[in-house]
Amino acid sequence: MMPLLENVTMDEFAEGRKECRTVILPVGALEEHGSHLPLGTDAFHAEALARQVAECIPVWVAPLLFYGLCRSASEHPGTVGIRSQTLHSLIKDIVRGLYRQEMRNIVVLSGHAGGTHMAAMIDACEQLVPELPEIKIAVVSVLDIGSAAWNGILETQGDSHAGEAETSLMLHLRPGLVKGSAPEEYPVFPRYILVRNKRKFWNGGVWGNPGAASEEKGIMLMERSVRALVELIGRLEAWFEDDES
Ligand SMILES: [Zn+2]
Structure with a gap:
């Protein structure tokens, strides 16, 4: 398994990036x-x-970028988001830095x-495609991966x-941090209109059914996600676009 990027020395990285x-x-x-x-x-x-993907195939894992852009949950206690401009700049700077360090296949997960x-992240990476001639890049969310890979595991629609998926995943990955369950909830925000008081439309902060979650489902969701992401990375590495076509 490739070591985590933050744990290797300069010399180990210089050697590792050849492979x-x-x-x-x-x-x-x-x-x-x-x-x-x-x-x-x-x-x-x-x-x-x-x-977990890095346990299956040779791939570096960069340190986690913990913050993101939050809209619907921005008024709930504990949410700390960053602006789209900030996220855009962070993603561009980090990807440029990885490219400078000779990384060529980059997956923003x-x-x-x-x-x-x-x-915001897709737009940032789109701008890097013409800028960095040898880059191959994919921008994907865990739900994008799950939408196909989790078929047949989840009972909850939408x-x-x-809800069911994230509660199951945390029961598997961080069981000590799960504090019981929460009521099923499917918020309805007004169409097109941006609302100021978001909690009025989404009081509990749940979208789905936590009551349907289980650790077993969490294990299955992770296994399927790992397989799907391994497949995506294989396609990205093999990706080739003929300049003359
Ligand atoms: Zn989430």
């Missing part, structure tokens, strides 16, 4: 996850997934799946935040 030029950058969020899950849920999930958060 491996693929790196995962896990991104999280410090965000409410209902009354029962830790604020770091998304970060713990992304980091665990990246590290986000544990937080908010649409605006993902859009489960997305602190």
